[in-house]
Amino acid sequence: MADVILQNITKTYNKGETRAVNDVSFAVEKGELFGLIGPDGAGKTSIFRILSTLLLADSGTAKVNGFDVVKDYRSIRNQVGYMPGKFSLYQDLTVEENLSFFATVFNSTIEENYGLIKDIYVQIEPFKTRRAGKLSGGMKQKLALCCALIHRPTVLFLDEPTTGVDAVSRKEFWEMLKRLKEQGITILVSTPYMDEATLCERIALIQNGSVISIGTPENIISHFPKKLLSAKSGQMSRLLTHIRQFPETASCFSFGDAHHVTFSENKNQMNELLVFLKTKNHHDVEIKEITPTIEDCFIDLMK
């Protein structure tokens, strides 16, 4: 049986005016690293809070480890590790005090589960007498992860653990998650960074409270319905305007150092586009077909 199951979960705020989560269903298998991918305000945090028994859904059911999130919330709280999006440890307590406090709250000790957190803890151990509020962003997240792991949870909920963290620390963080997964811990993680999606085994793309696609990243990419081109030139902003003026263009978005283009007829109209661009005085345009990224899929699915 899946470790985390959501069935038709809906959650509204302001007496039904704001719909944060809209009829969401998905399941996370035992030992899976599952990602919730979506922009800010997509409803990721609400889903996490419902699963970690902090919020009650308006309708639908959810189960964690086979326990109902409403009825058996005490059992769930015993078994899961939860790391909220906002740093939520005691800022005026030191690294060590935070860790041992949470260990004791879960009727455990640091020593008992040291093996699980060792890889992460050694990185923050030099600062163990420092107050948590004085740590850098990446260090804070590592400490929060340690505290969420200190009781050896079976399911780990991580709400945007890499937001506001530098690129190197982000990479390290995902490597840690992989190692935790190898220990058999089921991990549900959310992120607004599309490039992190491929680091998950399966993902759910979320937009405005609804799941718009679910599957392995490769699967979602392979279902991208069109050919995708990448266009580059010396005058990128003029290029964007003119590609969009090309009658057959379905979409054109700026993507880092290139523009990603799809055509409305699913044909390769690359040559026609090049001719069109020449009439607009673009002579150094470089166009090639590329494999779409999750972000391309997301933008396509959003429409």
Added chain:
Amino acid sequence: MKQFIAFVKKEFYHVFRDRKTLLLLFGMPISQIVLFGFALTNEIKNSKIVVCDYANDVATRRIIDKMEVSANFEIERILMSHQQIEEVFREGKIKLVVVFPANFNNSLAHLNKAQVQIIADATDPNTAGTLTNYASSIILSYQAELQGLQKIPYQIEIDIRMIYNPELKGATNFVPGVMALVLFLISVLMTSVSIVREKENGTMEVLLVSPFKTILVVISKAVPYFFLSLINLAMILLLSVYLLNLPIKGSVLLLFAESSLLIITALSLGLLISNSTSSQRTAMIIALLGMMLPTILLSGFMFPIENMPLALQVISNIVPAKWYYIIVKSIMIKGLGFSAIWKETLILVGMALFLLVVSIKKFKVRLV
């Protein structure tokens, strides 16, 4: 139990690492006591008083001269009736009137005995008490002067009348009042932000997703403040005994026990506020404004409850500080034992239990 100790330890860390709050915690009672102490003991200078001298003889003139020399009084000599005196008091410009009856010196010379009346406006009991003391000591010094000269037991009887507040309530009773006020307010204020702070900082979010017991979390919040308040109490008592010379007539142990009861009541009330609000600011406002005024106005410390309208008298019964004020006065000033205050104690116990149970019940196991 291990969990409870971990919670308590954590709360102590919070308290001791928040230096500013700690300063407030100990600074407030000390400054209050010292402030009130000096407000009470300070000399009163150049008070306007009226002398009604119906005798106008050698003796009265001598006494009035002595009063004029003293820096405490500015004297106006007018003859007026008792009705007029009362009018003058109502205007509030005059605090004290000294009345010498006709034939003052005559009766002193022939009967060895004379009477003088001092009437004071006791709406401000401290000032009234001090001024009557000044006036009577001047009169008595004249009496001593006479006796020293002639070895005859002259006696000037001083008839002191306090109007508006004849019992002089509050004059020496400010220490129990400050104790009730400070212990109660500090305890409410400190705990009122304790739980809501965790909600605001987000730490409650992590804490909730753990197998903690509500009662442990709630009670552990109160433990550090309970001990700090007892230290505060000890400081207040030391200051009042050694700085203000107000001895504790009854049992110190009983006083501490009853104070613990008030502190627990106040802490429970603070926890209730903390559990019912969603921001530290709201909690502070409720604790400060919502508790300060009723405690000051309705505890009987500043204003006598007997003189209040019936509705306020009824409301004053739910103010814990009122009962504590009665208890402390009984122990400290009257030196009474437990048998005299068991009723008030029982009321406080009831309040503490009620508030604690409600605040634990009010604890939200989920985010709003």
